[in-house]
Each structure stands twice: as structure tokens, then as C-alpha cells.
Amino acid sequence: MLRFLTIRIGRAMITIALVVTFAFIVLRMSGDPAQIIMGPEAPPEVIAAFRKAWGLDDPIWLQYFHYFGAILQGELGRSMRDGRSAIELVAERIPVTLALTLPALAIKIGLGIPAGIYAALHRGSLADRVVMMLSVAGFTIPSFVLGLTLVLIFAVKLGWLPSGGQDSWRHAILPVITLVIGGAAVLARFTRSAMLEVLGQPFIRTASAKGVPWRDVIVGHALPNAAIPTVTIVGFMIGTLIAGAVVVESVFSWPGVGRLLVVAVANRDLAVVQCILLLVAATMVTSNLIVDFLYGFLDPRLRQNAGKAS
């Protein structure tokens, strides 16, 4: 088990290192930060001084070497715009983003999973068709369209809620709804199909043939099996808690990590972009690890395989 754990964590580290490397190379090849930050009218000697100050004249392998060495010491560089530590900049945005994504995640789960279960249990009924129709609509409408539509209705026409900003909890309502709709739709659909698959299994009939009341068949026999695929989706959603709201934050001018990322990319603020990508990769990889362990917890067949692998 310990060996299994070590291998998984080792693999996770390699994944993060690859993401960081890729981001490093792409960012440096896609535009000159000196030019962008100093502006088009900056005199050449200013640009040259900026490049020298940030080590941009060094060969890329040397820059990479310095950069990676710094990461290993927990140093993620400074913003080229205001010289503040990238970690600090990102860290102060994290709670702002989580203020949207955490409640959204909770509501997605609370809405999507029961809706999916209900639809599966009433397959072919009106309720099932309504849930599935809403679900298709929910995940096919792009979030910026959905967000803007909500703004149009609830902010512009009705004037009930603010259209953007972060001044009070009321400002969070529309962005959270926007996040919830897409996610709940995906969860409802996955839960429904997982549930239908399980309900068709012979062991469900065995449980009924044993005299288990239908409600207990659902709760005790079907749900624990249907949870396995559903956990995958929830795990993915946990992985997107930090960087999954880029579009929504932009639409609603919510000053979270996503907004910071958009601005930093536009400015080629290398250290900040890299810091965010590192964070995103780390949360993704961590949530994957958690999901893997949850699988083992939920499915004894996988538990045994994990035992064999170690």
C-alpha cells in the first residue's frame, strides 16, 4: 500500500513538472513581456534594461534552470508589473474564487445527483424527459452566454441583482447560478446513466427476489454501485475549483484567480501565469489522487488490484 501510494504521488509530481515546463516554454515563445509591459512606445534602452533585469536575455535553458531551481526552493518569482511576489498575488485571490466555486460545487452536487437518480428511477416519465431536456440545455449553453443572459434578465431588465463586482453576497448569486447550471446538468446526466446501468444488473433483481423493499434496494444496493462513476465527475469538479471559473469571473468582473490569470496572460506576466498553472495542475492532480483512493474505498475489486500492484 505504501509503495502504491509512493508510485501514485511520484507520478503526480511528474505530471505537475510537465505542466510547468510546457507552460514555461509556450509563454516564452509567444511574445516578449518587456515589449508588452513597457508598452509599444518605450525606448529600446528601457526595453533592454527590463529584459536584463528579468533575465530575459539568458538562453531559454538557463532561464528554465533558474526557474526550476527556484520552484524547488518554494520561490515562484515576482510579478513583472508591480514586483509583488506571485504567490502572494495568487494566494489573495484564492478565497475570492472559492467564495464562488465552493457553494456552486455544493449546489451542483445537491441538485444534479438527486435529479439524476430521480430521472433514472422514473425512466421515460415526464419528469425524466424534463430533467434530461434541462440537462442537455444546461451543458450545451456556453457559460458566457448563460452568464450574459442572466445579467440581461436579472440585472438589466428586472434590476433584482447586480450585474458584476464583489461588494456583497448578492453579487455572488448570478455567477454561482451560472456555474451551477452547467455542472448540475453534467452530474444529472452521468448519475442517471450510472444509475440506469446499475438498475439493469442481475444483482438488483437478486436483492428484490430476496425480499428487500424497493427503497432499500435503491439505497443499499444500487447507489453504492452507481456512486463509482459519479465520483469521477465530482472529482473532476473538485479539480476545477480554483481555475474553473475563468469565464464566469470575467463575465461578472469577479476578482478571483480566473481574472488574475486572464490579465496576467494578456500582459505576459510570466511568474504569475506560471504560479497559477502550477496551482491548477496541483489541484487537478490532487483531486485525481483523491478519486483514485475513493474508488478503492467504494469498489472492493479495485482495492484488491491496488493491493496486488504493491
Next chain:
Amino acid sequence: MFDAASVMVPSTQFTLSGLTVSFDGVTVLHGVDLSIGRGEALGLVGESGSGKSVTWLAALGLLPAKARVSGSARLDGTELVGASPETLDKVRGGRVAMIFQDPTSALNPVLKVGTQIGEALSLHRGLSGAAIRAEAKRLFDLVGIPDAERRLSAYPHEFSGGQNQRVMIAMALAGKPDILVADEPTTALDITIQAQILDLINSVRREMGMALVLISHDLGVIAETCDRVAVMYAGRIVEEAPAARLFAEPRHPYARGLLHSLPPLGGVRRKLVSIPGVVPDPRALPKGCAFAPRCTHVSDACLGASPTLRSPEAGRRLACVLEPENTDQRQFEAA
């Protein structure tokens, strides 16, 4: 107040009459009349799709909601067709237990086998805690799973198919049922294990005085075990008789066809005869007798209406328009 079926078999316990099932408007079971007495072993044979399993799933209300079930299934006077879920839940596993073809997929993969047996014990015997554990262990010993104490905490994937069928049998016995319905219990198992499982079913049946409904397409399995045999074809019973008589002298051309497609256990070796054609699609049943297109004795009389099940001799029922002398053994073999 005896109905027709209970006159035929005294001390009848479970009586199906006119049991009819349709899915999406397609009738797959056409009014089955069948009964089983206390402690009796009834065999149900027929090719896949003949309605053997559907008959019992329908009787116990285990078909999916879209199935339309009509007719009657009475267990000691209690009507089960259209009965409340509470009534059915008490009967299932308590009075009538079922085991299935593929034991490994019939067990819940994420629950310990001990938990799955314990569920039946708490539902039907009102046991809890340590009593469940002790009784589950006794059942494991009974069905021949060694190291019962430890194996109760294992999951189905840690058992072989044969052992899982033993687990299923233990689970079925947990509610002390009066009737065990075994739906192709050995079909998915290795040939060497099949005999062991059959022996086990027979010995627990004798020990507990349970009636047995053995559903199989394997006539050998039926012959070894059953007192009485019903042959089904295309959703109908076509012949029913005491096992010895049915095997010695089958009268329905389909029953004969089934027997002739088996190698004889002793005596002269003969050419095996297979029944030509396939089971008809229930959506497009032929007019008249459903077996007519495959029957070597077909006559005009077969093509009118579906033959009714009548009783040409005591203890035997037969649904064939041909007179007995026309379907005797010699002529069949000449054909």
C-alpha cells in the same frame, strides 16, 4: 372450493392460472396454468425464450415495470399478481426464494457476502447482530463453503462461480423458504461443478422439505432431480407429466424433439436428431400451433387455432391436436 389446478395436484401450494405477460404490447407468456405441491420438485424445460424464467419472475412480481402481467399466481390462497409491495417482499425470500443463472453477477459486487446473507436473515427471520453472524456461518457450513467465519467477510469477486452459487443458495435458504426457484442454476458453471451444485440443491431440499422449481434447458439436469416436468414452447406449456413418464414416453412432438436431441445414456448409440428451425419471434408467432412450422407431423388442423392444454390421461397434460396414435414413437422415428 377447489379450483381445477388444485384438483389435479392435491396439497397444492403455488398455483399459476392463466398467467399472461406482455412487454410493449408483445405477449411473451400466453396464459400459463401450472401448480406445484408442497415439497415437490417440478422441472420446467424449453429452449431459450420459451418463457420458463418469465413465468416465475412474473409470479413473484420481479419483472420490470413495463411488463404487463395478468392472470393469477396464488401461494396458499394469497394472490401475488397485483399484490402490494409489502405482501410481495414477505413472500420473496421468505416463502419463495430464487437463485439465478450467473451467480457472480447475481451478487452485489460492493457488499460482503456475509452482509448480503445477513440482509435476508434480518428481513425474514428478524435476526440481528451476533445472531446473524452465527446463522450465516451455519448456512455457509451447510452449503459447503469452508472456512465460513473468514469467508463471510469476503466479496463475490473473491469466490469462484461455483462458490458464488453456494453463496446464493445459502442466501436463498436464509429465509427458510417453502419453495426454491432455481433458474438455470448450473448453466454458467463448469461441468464438474454443475453436478456438485445439483447435489447440494437436492440435499438441502430434502433436508428442509422444500419444494423446488428447476428451470433448465438441460433435460439431463431435470431428469436427475424432478418429480414432474413441464415442457414450455413459445410462452405456453405444451406438455406436462410425471418425470419418468415424460422421459419414457413424450407425446408432444416438441418434447420428443428435445429428448431425441439428447444422446441416450445407455444402450445402442443412435444418430442425434435436432429440431429444425428456431424458436419463433414472439412478435410474429405463427397462426395456430406455435410449433407447427418446425413440427414433422404438421397437418392442416395445426394451423387453425393454438391447441389447448387437455388431459389425455391422468397426470398428463398435452397441447397438441394430433391423436396419440398418430404421434407414436415408431412413426416419429421413421419421420
